[in-house]
Amino acid sequence: MSTEPRVVAEGVSKWFGSLVAVSDVSFDVGPGVTALLGPNGAGKSTMLRMLCGLARPSRGTVRVLGRDPRADVDVARAIGLVPQQESVFEPLTAHGFVRLAATLHGLADPGAAAAAALELVGLDPADTRRLPAYSKGMRQRVKVAQGLVHDPAVVVLDEPLTGLDPRQRAAMIALFQGFGAEGRCVLVSSHVLDEVERLGSRILVMSQGRLAAAGDFRELRALMDDRPLRVRVRTDRPRELAGALLEAGTVVGARLDGDQVLELDTNDARELARALAPAARDRDARLLEVLPLDADLEGVFRYLVQR
């Protein structure tokens, strides 16, 4: 599988009058799943619009599969967009709506392609109800079906898990992971961080119109050396263990939480990992649990957008 970048943004800025929505953002995205994260107003939607050719960058360039998605219809056909909006597009049946997308993309048998795409997201192609009669979750799945019906090489998903129940979310996540594993470029914008974490570890974080971070979020956490890593340790002798680690300078802070729980702040997670077990052995303490507290995606995200 080629790891060549499929989506490249170089020095992209976008402003509306005096409002700067995106400022000098550069990144590239290869095959697999990448999550685009950021608080409201961070510029994610504007960025996605530029990636899909819906808006022109005020400065900089956007390339999808090496070409300009706004100027090149052929590359636009290789993009599958699942939009965020919740309004119903057209008062068609689900099959009619997805078939329209398939026909526009020039598939030879749009009816069959639409039926297959709807079945893939767990909907009945023979359902005669029109989209306004569908639940929010069903409409969400119809949007996913229309975005995938033409077998796109680049899939752009804007909040694709909104409105889905846990079972459907799990199915969608598996579907997107499968796409990524097949070598497609899957770019997901989402606010649901724990589900983004299940999708994959590669993230782009936008904050205030700028790119705050790009890469594997665990590696990003390791780079945040100006912020102590918090680790929870459960042990039968927390006071003795905290004393030993503070004395050795392995941790910069320790807090007791009850009789057995100790929360440690360290600037060097590797050093703590090396020193913890010998310190426990020396103090005759039993280590019952060791758990990093803010090494998850949410911790990384919170840090990146609040710094």
Place this chain on the structure above:
Amino acid sequence: MSSQQEARLFGLGYRRYDGPRRRPAWAILTLAVFTLRRVLGLGRGGRHKVLPALTLVIAYAPALVSVGFAALLEDLPVDDLITYGEYMFFIGSALALFAALVAPEALCPDRRSGMLGLYLAGPLDRDRYLAAKGAAVLAAMLAITLGPLLFMLAAFVVAGYGPSAGETPGLLLRILAVGGTAALGYAAVSLAVASFTTRRAAAAVGVVLVLFVPVIAARSAVESAGAPAELDLLSFPFLVSELSYRIFDEFHSEGQPIEELSSWVVAAGLAAWTAAGALACWLRYRRIEAHR
């Protein structure tokens, strides 16, 4: 199916599409047909068909009445039949109403519902999108600018009132010229107005205002205040009917100031309206930011 070796598991996941794909131009045709069906209410509930059907009835009524009289009254003088040239004048209101109905229905819902974003993120760029929408509105307008005239021609020929075999091709060309010019002009102007709002009702009112306010103002100024005849060039529906009279060599407005204007000036005025409408719509869509 008795041996285990015959057992197979089939993947139920995503099926890749390896078949042929049509050229991007196919998307224009697809969207044009989809839009045409939508504006005519085809494949939609009954209430969506009422207004298009009513307007079509109004547009065809003069032709049907004229042909009906010709069929029923065998010795009806030809002068009593409605002429090709005056047809555009008779159905001027229906043309404006239809344009006010069709163009907003073609353009506004896409921006309001977000379909525009889906179209532009896929196989259509802005020019192709507008080409599809323009083709759909033009086809709908042709149904009432060209349809009744062709119907009259066919019916009059059958009833014996029509032109001779030698004159028919020439008349047919004139009908195509009038119908095509009128449809193109109404489509361009109404699409331009509709491109400025996402609300169908506002667009419909806007189309009616743009078509009729200049008519009232210019005609009043020319007829009552003695303003120069060139002011009539601001009256789009008036230009359409005037050009129709001239193409069919039927001069109706004896003594009217517009007689001072040559047919080329009238044609240029209509062409300017059409070009201005198309350009305004195109420029508007250059600037529109599509949402998802």
